[in-house]
Amino acid sequence: MKDKIRTILAFGIVLILVVTGFILDKSDQTTDVFPNENIMISLYGEAHGHKKCYDIELKEWREYYNKGYRNLFVELPYYSAEFLNEWMKEDSDELIDLFFEEIQGTLSGNKYYYEFFHEIKEYCPETIFYGTDVGHQYDTTGSRYLKYLEDNGLEDSEKYILAKECIRQGQEYYNEDTEHNGISSLREAYMVSNFIDAYTRCGGGRIMGIYGSYHTDLYNSDLMAGKLKEKYGDMISSVKLSTIAFSQISRQPYDLGFCVTGFVFLLMLFVPNIIWACKAKPAGYDEVAKKENKLLLLLERMGEALLSVSLMVFTALNPKVMVFEGFYFEWKIIIWMTAFVLMVLYECYWIKYFKSLKTMKDFYMSYMGFPVAGATLPVIACLLLGIYSGNAIVICASIILGIGHIGIHLMHKKFNV
Template identity: 40%
Template sequence: MRYVKEFAVVLALLMLAGCAGKPVQESPVATDEGIPAGQIYLYGEIHGIAAIEEYEAERWKECYERGMRHLFVELSHYTAQWLNLWMDAEDDEILEQLHQDWESTLSSGAETLDFYRTIKEQCPETVFHGTDVGHQYDSTGARYQDYLEERGLADTEDYRLTLEAIQQGKTFAERGSDIYRENRMAENFIREFDALDGESVMGIYGAAHTDPDAMADSAGTVPSMAAQLVERYGDSLHTEDISWIAWEPQRTDTLTVAGKEYQASYFGEEDISGWAGDYQSRAFWRLEGAYEDFEDCPESSDVLPCNDYPMPIEAGQVFVLGYTRKDGTSERKYYRSDGEVWNGMDCTTEFIPE
């Protein structure tokens, strides 16, 4: 999924810079700070994965130490502005309010709070730029609009962009159009980047938005955000798909199931408190070489879509999910991938170990 053109000189420059993405084309000569001027480094993620957010924080710290200050994020204009206010605040009241606004989204986990707190602690001069349409426009957006009006700032560019983002969010909610959103994301990114007058930036977005070869629609007629940025900035755009981090096991454990020990690849724990009722989190293991032992075990009535897992699913695999409730109690569930489909989605089926 990465753009293919590479040159040896680019790799050398990007290794020097310490914030390398996959280059689209050859980079210009580096500045005194070791980062090429006027460059865009995009990282394509899977949202809400702690290991990915830790990796992104490390990459940003490297860029920051080389002189970069502007971090573009898949957030609305007004959400990024709240983050900028929080960066100067003495407490976490603003951040915690944003986290409440993000309830039931992929940003609702504790790993998101950890990411922003790490940025504030290690990179305190970071300036956030939000280039998405106006999500949470009736909470985060309305609150920021009130904030500006109360301070007599209704005639500022910040206020205009806030209203624009709110309207974009409303239009997106009404249409449900990924094409509309992708085009607005590209336009908003271009506006923010061009206003920086040649400074280099790093951006963190979902991998579908940062793939220069991708299309925003199934018909293949509307290019992704990154593809639109390539048209404007050419060899100044660099992308790296880091979604693979979610697919790599973090460690190997030994789990005992039905009286037998198995090697189990551990893929991390996910905070699900924002949408899963009494549950706080769930952890994922893949039991290696276990399918034949459990393929004939009785099934329960539960299925789990394959896209709920943080790693690719293949037929003939067995998974253990460890659920932790908000009261501290826990339980384990067992699923196998039989190649079944549920409501048009590939899924795994819960079984009862015997």
């Protein structure tokens, strides 16, 4: 009776974990709001300094540009964006080279960001940058821009006024930011007012904006995007680039390649079985094996062959995870983890067997509630991999193997234990 209860609990836990994985995966909520035809302001949250982000940003901007967008809002001071706009008109790289000299030591001072602007100049030459951040590098880039305006007789222009205000914001922000971590309610407030002002100056319409993902949470009213949503409502969207990067990880059920998970599972299967075949068979096993049901034996061999190949070549069996600005995963990974735990239990079963007297009873014992554990644990584990990946071939191969392998084990146990 106790064995039956343990078996019910064991299979019940596996079933609960599988169902939980699917339910959580279907109900997973995100703070991302993707753009649609009604969106006028499309924000994207990046991790500064990462090439992957710049690549996605360029792709997104080129698509928007081809749709007629021209205004690109960036997390730069007003004067930095204005220097970029001047550089876009020139054949020389002098202006952008000076700008990048001045931002060295920051997360943005890297070759990938530099290449990003050059690609925009090449593929989207009519882009107009709008910088809406406070005055970083106010004593270098800011001062240089004021002198540039003065040299061109523009001391009384709107550009001069906006640059002076941006410098003042930067000075105020850096006097307040004693921890130098970029987190400041003052900065968020200025980024909001600067954004609204820039959006008015550009005539409104459809724009794309690139900011650090910290600033782009529409559901946090203390941050820039949240405050902007209060003003612009449903005409604003915001997506983390890490979300897009995660969605780009290919995991189609029948994608072919080398599967690390399958390789590890096969090692966990073959190594103890080789040891068993060489020096740990229970007494009388070979005689019993001669009487095995031929149909079950055929199914077992077919299942072994098909499953072995499938585990090695279908990459969707690998867990879909990403470490980038946090740890990204699908909730279905619970199913994958359950399969892996079952394989660990399978190894524990073998350890217990190798330490035993190695009788037929020991070989066909239950372990952790799973009857004939040497057969049921790996079969269920492989079946779960098939369910996790949505791969019907792996599922069918596991079922075929299960009918043959578990069936033979049950017959041996019935007549010999």
